[in-house]
Amino acid sequence: MDEVSVELRGISKRFGGILAVDRVTLQIYRGEFFSLLGPSGCGKTTTLRIIAGFEHPDSGELLINGSPATHTPPQERDVNLVFQNYALFPHLTVEQNVAFGLEMQKLPRAQIRERVGRALELVRLSGLGSRFPHQLSGGQQQRVALARAIVTEPSVLLLDEPLGALDLKLRQEMQLELKRLQRELKITFLYVTHDQDEALKMSDRLAVMHHGRVLQIGTPQEIYERPATRFVAAFIGESNLLEGQVVHTAGRRAVVQIGPLTTNVLSDSPLQLHQRVTLALRPERIQLCFPNEGHGIWTGLVEELLYAGKETRYRVRVSPEITLTVISPGTNGITVGERVGLTWDLQSLRPIPEHSA
Amino acid sequence: MNARILLWPGFAWLVLFFAVPLGIILLISLAHRAPDGMIHWGISAENYLRLLDPLYWAGPFGNSLVLAALTTIVSLLLGYPVAYAIARRSGPVKNLLLFLVILPFFTNFLVRIYAWFILLRPEGWIAWLLRALGLDLGLLGSPLGVLIGLVYGYLPFMILPLYATVERLDFSLVEAAQDLGASRWQSFWRIIFPLSRPGVIAGAVLVFIPVLGEFITPKLLGGGKVPMFGVLIEEKFLGRVPDWPLGAAMALVLMSLVLLVLARYFHQLKESRWVG
Amino acid sequence: MGRLRRWADRIIESLLVLDTLLVYIFLYLPIGVLVLYSFSASRYALVWGGFSLDPYRRLFADPEIAPALLNSVIVAAVSTAIATILGTLLALAFERARARLQASVEALVYLPIVIPEIVMAVGLLLFFAQVLRPFFSALGLTLGPMPTVIIGHVTFSISYVMVVVRARLRDLDRSLEEAAFDLGATSWQVLRRVTLPLLAPAILSGALLAFTLSLDDFYVTYFSTTGGSGFKTLPLYLYALQGRAAIPPQMNALATLMLLASVTLIALALLIQRRTRRA
Numbered sequence: 001m002d003e004v005s006v007e008l009r010g011i012s013k014r015f016g017g018i019l020a021v022d023r024v025t026l027q028i029y030r031g032e033f034f035s036l037l038g039p040s041g042c043g044k045t046t047t048l049r050i051i052a053g054f055e056h057p058d059s060g061e062l063l064i065n066g067s068p069a070t071h072t073p074p075q076e077r078d079v080n081l082v083f084q085n086y087a088l089f090p091h092l093t094v095e096q097n098v099a100f101g102l103e104m105q106k107l108p109r110a111q112i113r114e115r116v117g118r119a120l121e122l123v124r125l126s127g128l129g130s131r132f133p134h135q136l137s138g139g140q141q142q143r144v145a146l147a148r149a150i151v152t153e154p155s156v157l158l159l160d161e162p163l164g165a166l167d168l169k170l171r172q173e174m175q176l177e178l179k180r181l182q183r184e185l186k187i188t189f190l191y192v193t194h195d196q197d198e199a200l201k202m203s204d205r206l207a208v209m210h211h212g213r214v215l216q217i218g219t220p221q222e223i224y225e226r227p228a229t230r231f232v233a234a235f236i237g238e239s240n241l242l243e244g245q246v247v248h249t250a251g252r253r254a255v256v257q258i259g260p261l262t263t264n265v266l267s268d269s270p271l272q273l274h275q276r277v278t279l280a281l282r283p284e285r286i287q288l289c290f291p292n293e294g295h296g297i298w299t300g301l302v303e304e305l306l307y308a309g310k311e312t313r314y315r316v317r318v319s320p321e322i323t324l325t326v327i328s329p330g331t332n333g334i335t336v337g338e339r340v341g342l343t344w345d346l347q348s349l350r351p352i353p354e355h356s357a
Numbered sequence: 358m359n360a361r362i363l364l365w366p367g368f369a370w371l372v373l374f375f376a377v378p379l380g381i382i383l384l385i386s387l388a389h390r391a392p393d394g395m396i397h398w399g400i401s402a403e404n405y406l407r408l409l410d411p412l413y414w415a416g417p418f419g420n421s422l423v424l425a426a427l428t429t430i431v432s433l434l435l436g437y438p439v440a441y442a443i444a445r446r447s448g449p450v451k452n453l454l455l456f457l458v459i460l461p462f463f464t465n466f467l468v469r470i471y472a473w474f475i476l477l478r479p480e481g482w483i484a485w486l487l488r489a490l491g492l493d494l495g496l497l498g499s500p501l502g503v504l505i506g507l508v509y510g511y512l513p514f515m516i517l518p519l520y521a522t523v524e525r526l527d528f529s530l531v532e533a534a535q536d537l538g539a540s541r542w543q544s545f546w547r548i549i550f551p552l553s554r555p556g557v558i559a560g561a562v563l564v565f566i567p568v569l570g571e572f573i574t575p576k577l578l579g580g581g582k583v584p585m586f587g588v589l590i591e592e593k594f595l596g597r598v599p600d601w602p603l604g605a606a607m608a609l610v611l612m613s614l615v616l617l618v619l620a621r622y623f624h625q626l627k628e629s630r631w632v633g
Numbered sequence: 634m635g636r637l638r639r640w641a642d643r644i645i646e647s648l649l650v651l652d653t654l655l656v657y658i659f660l661y662l663p664i665g666v667l668v669l670y671s672f673s674a675s676r677y678a679l680v681w682g683g684f685s686l687d688p689y690r691r692l693f694a695d696p697e698i699a700p701a702l703l704n705s706v707i708v709a710a711v712s713t714a715i716a717t718i719l720g721t722l723l724a725l726a727f728e729r730a731r732a733r734l735q736a737s738v739e740a741l742v743y744l745p746i747v748i749p750e751i752v753m754a755v756g757l758l759l760f761f762a763q764v765l766r767p768f769f770s771a772l773g774l775t776l777g778p779m780p781t782v783i784i785g786h787v788t789f790s791i792s793y794v795m796v797v798v799r800a801r802l803r804d805l806d807r808s809l810e811e812a813a814f815d816l817g818a819t820s821w822q823v824l825r826r827v828t829l830p831l832l833a834p835a836i837l838s839g840a841l842l843a844f845t846l847s848l849d850d851f852y853v854t855y856f857s858t859t860g861g862s863g864f865k866t867l868p869l870y871l872y873a874l875q876g877r878a879a880i881p882p883q884m885n886a887l888a889t890l891m892l893l894a895s896v897t898l899i900a901l902a903l904l905i906q907r908r909t910r911r912a
Contacts, residue, residue, distance in 0.1 A: 361730050361734075361743060363725045364722070364723060364726035364727075364730070364757050365824070366718075366719050367720060367726075369740070370719055370787065371742065374758070374760070374784055374788045378757050381759045385759060399750050430659070435656050435659075436656070438649040438656075439652070442649065456903060459660075460896060460899060464891070464896075465895065466851065467696070467849075467868050468667065468871060468892065471884070471888065472664060472667045509659065509785075512656065540641070540723070541645065542641065542645055556674075563747075565748070566747055568748055568750020572751055572852070573851065574707060584777070586751075591751075594755060595855075597742070605755070611749065611751075611752060614747065615748055615752075
């Protein structure tokens with residue numbers, strides 16, 4: 001059993017009339033890369049700030065490395081925060097910025113200089129030590145903020161949407177950098193982002209938040225393949241959501257009626273006859289084929305298509321009320337107005353549990 | 358349209374009624390005052406030579422410099438926490454606090470000094486309070502009394518530029534410092550204070566310079582025992598024995614001290630939004 | 634170690650709060666005393682003699698008040714008008730001139746704000762005595778005290794108005810003027826129909842500032858009206874009262890009323906500023 005680095009038990013925080021964090025409970029293991037994922041305003045940043053010590057929860061407990069930390073001031077927590085806007089001290093050089101935390105610990109000068117040098121090397125900024133923040137590019141500033149936070153060797157590193165201000169290419173580079181850094185340093189990373197792509201790519205585990213609540217915690221595969229709620233299914237990747245009713249059951253298999261159409265469903269727990277279900281089907285799991293081949297589960301009419309280079313998106317109408325989004329790699333030469341067949345793996349069609357947000 | 362023509366009316370006025378008068382001060386300071394009171398124009402440095410007398414520098418000139426420096430320092434110590442407190446608030450409370458600081462600045466200076474006159478005299482409340490505490494300070498007619506009056510008059514001049522600068526600071530820097538282990542004091546001293554330097558300098562300049570030339574406060578609260586530049590200059594121009602050339606020379610010595618301070622800090626003054 | 638730091642931090646914080654409180658008390662104590670004593674029924678300004686509106690009655694009965702008040706208001710109104718126009722023009726010149734104006738020009742305009750007022754006052758005294766009066770005499774005219782005071786007031790107000798208007802001008806969205814040009818307006822039209830209307834609140838603020846400064850002014854007025862002309866503005870009247878053996882109680886009443894006037898004027902100015910920010 002891995003050690004728990006950070007534990008939140010029933011943490012809640014209200015701002016005025018709004019419940020920003022709603023009874024959040026989770027455990028983050030030592031050495032993990034854990035992400036808090038959710039749309040803006042879902043409470044992830046507030047949760048992070050509670051862990052850092054800049055907000056006090058109204059209720060609940062926080063434990064850091066096993067000891068209670070709910071009321072400890074931020075200076076005394078073994079946690080460092082990489083701010084979204086970097087918060088670099090403009091009047092200090094890069095070196096002085098990075099050295100700051102070590103100076104607060106009153107370490108001897110020689111040791112400080114050595115550790116600062118190593119940290120700068122780690123983030124690949126050696127040689128820029130005597131520059132001032134305003135002389136650096138956004139990406140470089142970001143790395144200074146990182147170096148400053150890791151040089152004191154905290155047990156947990158909190159990152160508040162650190163890559164938000166960078167352009168696409170740089171962001172992708174930095175994602176790899178951060179992952180590499182985390183593996184090298186073996187520090188627990190708690191990463192906050194609204195970019196689900198990023199979270200899925202980088203995390204060992206992640207928690208999806210919405211309206212202050214944690215909706216689901218799991219590995220990227222678990223979250224992607226088995227979304228626990230409608231929101232998670234829609235927020236992570238894309239999903240076609242279909243409402244239907246169970247018309248036949250046989251153990252874990254069932255037949256669900258969706259409008260005029262029916263389809264087979266495999267579920268983890270048996271479904272009841274006449275139960276209403278929501279099914280999630282990801283667009284990239286649908287394959288297009290000839291409508292008359294007998295392979296297609298359903299057939300439909302292509303109403304729109306959008307070619308985007310590495311993939312093409314289709315909107316296919318399968319019934320008067322139901323249109324599915326399909327994503328296929330490359331191009332199939334299919335045109336608007338054609339009839340196509342759609343088929344998918346049984347595993348790809350997932351029922352979503354009843355009580356979902 | 359060349360916007361430069363808009364410049365001329367105002368500029369011409371200032372040249373005529375500001376620059377030229379300064380020039381006249383210079384000219385007269387080089388003149389000679391005959392015993393009968395008439396002024397003989399010419400170029401003579403005699404007035405300046407008289408002012409080199411250490412008696413002036415130990416007395417009124419020195420007093421002015423010391424009091425101006427003290428006023429600046431005391432205002433800074435008293436005013437910084439206030440500026441900081443206001444900057445950290447938000448909403449209606451902030452506006453109210455700000456308004457309350459600005460208000461005395463706009464009330465009549467004379468009135469306020471007069472109010473201190475009431476408070477500081479031997480029969481006044483403060484003296485009464487001090488006596489109750491066992492201290493017998495003759496505040497009225499002493500440099501301390503004048504200092505109090507000066508700090509009172511110029512405190513808002515210190516608070517406002519400080520506030521303007523502190524308000525614009527990014528407070529996530531304080532959080533970052535705390536996150537890295539700094540105590541409140543350390544994060545103030547190493548992050549906030551250095552970054553508020555333009556405001557500190559602006560405030561210091563806006564207090565130091567006018568105080569150098571003050572005459573009402575030392576005259577009313579000093580009872581004639583606290584001479585400063587302003588008091589002396591007034592005597593030389595409007596006193597019983599006027600000596601315009603000498604007074605003009607004094608004004609120019611004052612002016613040079615001011616320009617010295619300005620030359621060093623004018624740029625920083627404009628950085629702080631208060632002036633520009 | 635942590636406990637000690639937390640303690641120290643808490644002490645420092647309480648000291649700071651205490652300081653802020655004391656400063657506000659310090660700022661308002663004399664004003665409070667003044668207002669209080671303005672309701673004192675006593676023949677002496679500095680003695681408390683029970684509640685009464687006597688000082689105010691005496692104030693309104695004083696024959697010297699009316700002319701002083703009139704003088705103050707006229708001087709303030711006229712000097713404000715002139716200073717506002719000149720100051721606004723200067724602000725426009727600085728912010729809209731195609732080439733940057735020389736530093737020396739800027740210095741001259743900012744100087745009146747920063748130098749001690751007494752230097753300006755002395756300069757004006759000399760200027761009037763040695764240049765302006767002789768000039769008028771040579772023409773067979775006499776230069777009365779009011780014009781000289783007005784001139785003095787305009788001189789120190791111009792720079793303040795300029796600063797206020799310039800600040801607002803800087804924050805103004807340039808693209809509004811550019812749009813007007815793009816639609817075919819001439820420079821004058823843009824100035825008249827876009828810039829000035831947008832600038833109006835700042836100009837008003839500047840005018841209020843100039844007005845207040847003029848009403849309150851002592852140094853320049855004092856030095857400009859020597860020569861026994863008997864011309865007084867309110868501050869001068871106040872100052873003259875000091876010289877008497879026993880300071881009459883209407884002084885407090887006058888001071889309180891002046892306070893009230895100032896408060897109203899600034900409240901107005903701030904309200905205008907706030908409206909501007911919303912626009």
